[in-house]
Amino acid sequence: MSISSGLFSGISGLNALGNAMTVIGDNIANVNTVGFKESRVTFQDVLSQTVATTAGSAQVGRGTSLADISSSFSQGSFESTDSSTDLAIGGAGFFMVRDPGTSNNDYYTRAGEFRFDKDGNFVNPSDYIVQGWKLDEATGQDQGTITDITLSSFTSSPSETSSLSMIMNLDSSSTNNSIGANTALSALWNGSDASGEYIADTDYSYQTTLKVYDSLGSTHDVSIYFDKGETAADPVWEYIVTVNPSEDLRTITDATQQGLLARGTIEFNGTSGDISGGVNSITCSLSDGAGGWTALANTDATANGGYFTFAPEFIAGSPMNVKLDFGTRFNGSEWANDALSTTQYASASTTVFQSADGYGAGDLQAISVATDGVITGQYSNGQVLPLYRVALAKFQNEQGLYKVGGNLFSQTRLSGEPITGKPGGNGLGSLSPNSLEQSNVDLATEFVRMITTQRGYQANSKIITTIDQMLSELINLKR
Structure with a gap:
């Protein structure tokens, strides 16, 4: 075995440690790189050479080589x-x-x-x-x-209104306003009135308005008017459901019914002030636009969750189907009040709660991401x-x-x-x-690796210079 073999062992060390320093440098360079995973070098010895000794054969190492450069996928801090x-x-x-x-x-x-x-x-x-x-x-x-x-x-597509909810108190001390002209509140509506006063303020006891959306996202006002029964002791109230006549695109032959959609009654318990709960507690009839009315049966209410519905038409040829919820619904045998329902108490008429589903078109305003990866859009509607x-x-x-x-x-x-x-x-x-x-590179660990790698590189370089001196001495023997 030649002494020059040691040179190649030293060179293998220099090569391996030089690559190790490159890996360390890459780790340190990426200490601030988002999501970076550090790498680690492992070494292995090179197949040894067998030599003869007085005790038999023995092995002499031939240096080192890179065994693997692996990545650490440990969690980085956030x-x-x-x-x-x-x-x-x-x-x-x-x-x-x-x-x-x-x-x-x-x-x-x-x-x-x-x-x-x-x-x-x-x-x-x-x-x-x-x-x-x-x-x-x-x-x-x-x-x-x-x-x-x-x-x-x-953008978020619009959704047309399908349900109106309104919870009110109707003043039990109110008097009938429509009896002087006609017993039906609906007869006082005049959708063809040129002045725009389709019903006089003196013809009803209370009125409330909600905004609804058509299928294109346009808004329309639905106004509901209420009037007390013929006597102060009468627990029955009339109501009519109306829209602006100019927005009513149904086929109308009786101009006075333009904008008049439905009418009905609400019967209260004269003692408790709640909706009475009988089979006829709430009635509803739909205007046919020709002066006639189509009465809805309780089975119609049952088919729509227990609620009566009316059909405004704000887009020609596309009538809507809107549920009318006063806080009670027909359960198949009687009208059952919800926890919050319309009442008739001896206090001023007021709207306690009202809401309408549906919404107009909306623009995307913000994006959020949940822990389960769901990306959610928040829209202006x-x-x-x-x-x-x-x-x-x-x-x-x-x-x-x-x-x-x-x-x-x-x-x-x-x-x-x-x-x-x-x-x-x-x-x-x-x-x-x-x-x-963040990167999972630990600078303290990398600096320690850098020091040990540097010392190893210096030691291997000493092997080469020392063997060079030994070869020089060998050559000098001739002199």
């Missing part, structure tokens, strides 16, 4: 941010992103620095599109397979709608992933196929919005 689309994974898993320039080219990353671009794509700083499931806006359930998270529309769910993936062998730069990994044969799922399930971590995962 940094709070002011962006709701910055996401960090608490636990196992990777975000899935796709290069829009190529097909079927998925990458995986721990860096959750995401935002929406001008086209509505949810992207990382390299404009790779984050992957997830589209959600059903009504149920919030996942739809289909994993796809690009892309907002195709930044008050709607909060689930849009997408961010998908996560994990691998049986994370060490088999290939680093492609840009905080991205790609799948390899060694890593195996990705196992995808919802955040928080299937062994995957949950998401933290307004957060970014």
Whole structure:
């Protein structure tokens, strides 16, 4: 065995330790890189050479080589941010992103620095599109397979009104206002009045108005007028349901009924002041626009949850079906009052509560992401709608992933196929919005590794210089 073999052992040490220093330098350089995972170098000895000794054969080492450069996927600490689309994974898993320039080219990353671009794509700083499931806006359930998270529309579609609720107290001491002209309150409505006073203030006891939405999101006022029965002791009140005649697009042959939609009665218990609860406690008839009326049966109320309905038509050819809820509904045998219902007490008539469902079109105002990955949009019309769910993936062998730069990994044969799922399930971590995962590089550890690597490199260089001196002495023997 030649003495020069030691030179190659020293060179192997220099090469291995030089690469180790490169890895350390890469770790330190990325100490502030979002989602970066540090790497670690391990060494192995080179196959030894067998030599003869007086005791038999023995082995002499031939230096070292790199055994492996592995990544540590330990959890990095979280940094709070002011962006709701910055996401960090608490636990196992990777975000899935796709290069829009190529097909079927998925990458995986721990860096959750995401935002929406001008086209509505949810992207990382390299404009790779984050992957997830589209959600059903009504149920919030996942739809289909994993796809690009892309907002195709930044508006919320309108929804027409289907139910009106109004809880009132009607003053029991009120007197009948319509009996002087006609016993029916509906007969005092004149939808063709040129002055715009379709019913005189003196013809009714109380009035309340709610806004409703048509299918295009336009708003319309629905006004309901009430008048006491013929005597002060009469516990029955009349009501009529009206809209502005200019907005009533039904086919009308009797001009006086333009805007007059329905009429009916409410019967109260003269002792308790509550709606009486009998089979005829509430009645309702619909105007046919020709001066006639169609009485609704209690079976009609049962078919609509127990409530009577009326049918305004604000868009020609598209009548609506709106439930009228006074705080009681027909349960099949009688009218049953809710915990909060319309009353007739000896106090001023007032509206206690009123609401109407439906809403107009809205513009997207804000985006939020939940821990389960659900991306929710808040719209100017008050709607909060689930849009997408961010998908996560994990691998049986994370060490088999290939680093492609840009905080991205790609799948390899060694890593195996990705196992995808919802955040928080299937062994995957949950998401933290307004957060970014910091690098898991520990500077103190890297400095210690740097010192030991430096000393090892110096020692190996000494081997080379020492063997050089030994060879020089050998050559000098000739002299």
